Amino acid sequence: MQQRAVFDQNRIQALIAIYRDGLLEDTLPFWIDHCVDRERGGFLFALDQDGTVLSTDKFIWIHGRFVWLLSTRYRTVEPKAEWLGLAQHGLDFLRQYGFDTDGRMFFSVTREGRPLRKRRYLFSEAFAVAALAAYAKAADDAEAARQALEVFNLIIRYATTPGLLEPKVIPQTRPLKALAMPMILTVTAQILRENFPSREGVGVGALCSEWIDRSIAEVERDFMTEEFHAVLETVGPNGEFIDNFEGRLICPGHSIEMAWFVLHEAKYRGNDQRLRDLGLHILDWSWQHGWDDQYGGIFYYRDARGLPCAEYWHDMKFWWPHNEAIIATLLAYHLTGDDKYLGWHKLVHDWAYAHFPNPEYGEWYGYLHRDGTVSTKLKGNTWKGPFHLPRMQWYCWKLLEEMALSQ
Amino acid sequence: MQQRAVFDQNRIQALIAIYRDGLLEDTLPFWIDHCVDRERGGFLFALDQDGTVLSTDKFIWIHGRFVWLLSTRYRTVEPKAEWLGLAQHGLDFLRQYGFDTDGRMFFSVTREGRPLRKRRYLFSEAFAVAALAAYAKAADDAEAARQALEVFNLIIRYATTPGLLEPKVIPQTRPLKALAMPMILTVTAQILRENFPSREGVGVGALCSEWIDRSIAEVERDFMTEEFHAVLETVGPNGEFIDNFEGRLICPGHSIEMAWFVLHEAKYRGNDQRLRDLGLHILDWSWQHGWDDQYGGIFYYRDARGLPCAEYWHDMKFWWPHNEAIIATLLAYHLTGDDKYLGWHKLVHDWAYAHFPNPEYGEWYGYLHRDGTVSTKLKGNTWKGPFHLPRMQWYCWKLLEEMALSQ
Numbered sequence A, B: 001m002q003q004r005a006v007f008d009q010n011r012i013q014a015l016i017a018i019y020r021d022g023l024l025e026d027t028l029p030f031w032i033d034h035c036v037d038r039e040r041g042g043f044l045f046a047l048d049q050d051g052t053v054l055s056t057d058k059f060i061w062i063h064g065r066f067v068w069l070l071s072t073r074y075r076t077v078e079p080k081a082e083w084l085g086l087a088q089h090g091l092d093f094l095r096q097y098g099f100d101t102d103g104r105m106f107f108s109v110t111r112e113g114r115p116l117r118k119r120r121y122l123f124s125e126a127f128a129v130a131a132l133a134a135y136a137k138a139a140d141d142a143e144a145a146r147q148a149l150e151v152f153n154l155i156i157r158y159a160t161t162p163g164l165l166e167p168k169v170i171p172q173t174r175p176l177k178a179l180a181m182p183m184i185l186t187v188t189a190q191i192l193r194e195n196f197p198s199r200e201g202v203g204v205g206a207l208c209s210e211w212i213d214r215s216i217a218e219v220e221r222d223f224m225t226e227e228f229h230a231v232l233e234t235v236g237p238n239g240e241f242i243d244n245f246e247g248r249l250i251c252p253g254h255s256i257e258m259a260w261f262v263l264h265e266a267k268y269r270g271n272d273q274r275l276r277d278l279g280l281h282i283l284d285w286s287w288q289h290g291w292d293d294q295y296g297g298i299f300y301y302r303d304a305r306g307l308p309c310a311e312y313w314h315d316m317k318f319w320w321p322h323n324e325a326i327i328a329t330l331l332a333y334h335l336t337g338d339d340k341y342l343g344w345h346k347l348v349h350d351w352a353y354a355h356f357p358n359p360e361y362g363e364w365y366g367y368l369h370r371d372g373t374v375s376t377k378l379k380g381n382t383w384k385g386p387f388h389l390p391r392m393q394w395y396c397w398k399l400l401e402e403m404a405l406s407q
Helices: A009-035 A060-076 A081-097 A123-139 A142-160 A180-195 A204-223 A252-268 A273-290 A319-336 A339-355 A388-406 B009-035 B060-076 B081-097 B123-139 B142-160 B180-195 B204-223 B252-268 B273-290 B319-336 B339-355 B388-406
Strands: A053-055 A115-117 A374-376 B053-055 B115-117 B374-376
Touching: A009 A060, A009 A388, A060 A081, A060 A123, A060 A388, A081 A123, A123 A142, A123 A180, A142 A180, A180 A204, A180 A252, A204 A252, A204 A273, A252 A273, A252 A319, A273 A319, A319 A339, A319 A388, B009 B060, B009 B388, B060 B081, B060 B123, B060 B388, B081 B123, B123 B142, B123 B180, B142 B180, B180 B204, B180 B252, B204 B252, B204 B273, B252 B273, B252 B319, B273 B319, B319 B339, B319 B388
Parallel strands: none
Antiparallel strands: none
């Protein structure tokens, strides 16, 4: 018999301690102690489990993420000069070495800032907007705000102008679009709206809300499919289902992240019922596809038809889907009071905390086999840096504080 | 105590039966029964474990591989009209839909042959050369021979002209070169030389041998590193070691494949001692890095310094490194009589045959977890098709027949 989850002040305070202390005493110190490049500027995110640098190549998009994190902590947790100083340290590097002459951004650069890779995606740009906006608010820096809006407009231009970004698959044969784009637009617009100084940005809030509405509507209309009860990663331009490996791909952690972007928007709009139901819908579907009943944890990829995935590592357990699911389930419970979400929150929280943390050196491992054993022990690489874990710790801590007050 | 491997006529005949019958009664029938697209031409390689089609996208480079396989079987195993007919069926599709207007080839096309992807690598072209050359010899087709040479020359032009292929990493900042290129040139030149009709190709044999020499010398000079006793996947233009994730990467199965290309060349040149020692050297190093003492099998990736890999699926066991290692160890034993290689051959043969075959539907699974359990059950996708397994079965069968005669 399943035990009914109890969510009283004791449980709330215990969870607050886990998330808050994890953020302030583990995650942030791990990165601040090891990743700051005091000689050449910017951050070194490719770290071994103990913080040893594994590569000095610098990943622009993670710079944006960390500057956003530091600035937001400064504004919402404590105005520590160290945090704002480090945010500025990262932003200086981003501004000096992150941009190509066309206004777009590089994906990675050398330790000295010479460009290594520029990709066909807009991740570097999106997280630069988040960084600039959060820094603008934290430091009351009008120039950063102006630049945040400028890069946001560049993203919109690239996202809405066919042909500007060369797609992987030849679009004359098979035009495709990815869930990542409306997701990026949603969260970037949410961050920009939250941080834009009101005196500078007449109309910016409305612009952001408009792009949030458009993006969420696009996900609902084109990426959600009743046939498979799933949010697809890749569809045709009008939501056409592509019946191949790519078109059938579901990334439950990714769509669960979208679920909480939508729930967050519902909350922002005073628990908007339509948005809330949509977010729950996405969460329910994604959980059904994603949760591994045998070993626990969330699968990385699933096939919408239940066919084999072409990606041979599809059944691995990555850290970030668990971070997103911990946020999404807690937020769903907060907005609904439905014990189902409390149960899911406990399931994914307990599984994640039983498998990912590395007490010896701090922070979390990122990559587990299906059965929960560690595959590679590094703490940072091209994709993993100080983002999903500390964002979860911060978001859940702050949400639980709200919940504690309202109980 | 390790049992000394015994390699007498009984063992040789038993292995011949495994490889030959596996090829003729399992691998070839599996693909021929399921992958031939009689309606639209060409082959459908994306197959589930039971042969069900998972995607109708067509992978050009695997077309080249299968046409090479069918043509070579026709020539060296049995002149079955079915095999040559299927080779022609595949070649017709390759010729009609595989080429872009610039002479380069696509990587994948739709079922109807419309281009989907063109990549920055020359894999499609290399296997087209193998296909055209093997078909030319099997069918005595001068036009195919001419075209094989034409595409081979295109590969050389692209491989030796900086800037023609846009690299992933910006070359003004960090010029890199990949082990794949000299490996492709080696094996493609070997196949072209073996198949080129002598009356058509005055000088072609010499041209091929020259490129084989150059390519092997490049691997020896630039990719082999005494410091790590390893063959690196990526180095600077003059073999400079790049101390990051990419530069430290070893793919033991890949370098073991190179080992047997070199051993094959040694054998072709009358057991050339220098080439033989070089091939053994590569095999010894790669085996030390690659063999998993805990679970058995060959790791996919290793880090030259023993640091964590950035690729989270680095410890998986793929089918093809085991195919290459079965060839390399048998060939090493054949050329040296050294029991060490016989022991390794037995180790990798036994491990592979205990974990990869799927008796119910035939053929091999491709992707196992580190512990040997199956990760995804499909038999074919963008990368897996009728190549490494049947090449191993054919090569080892023919080699064992030679060994049986010489005992």
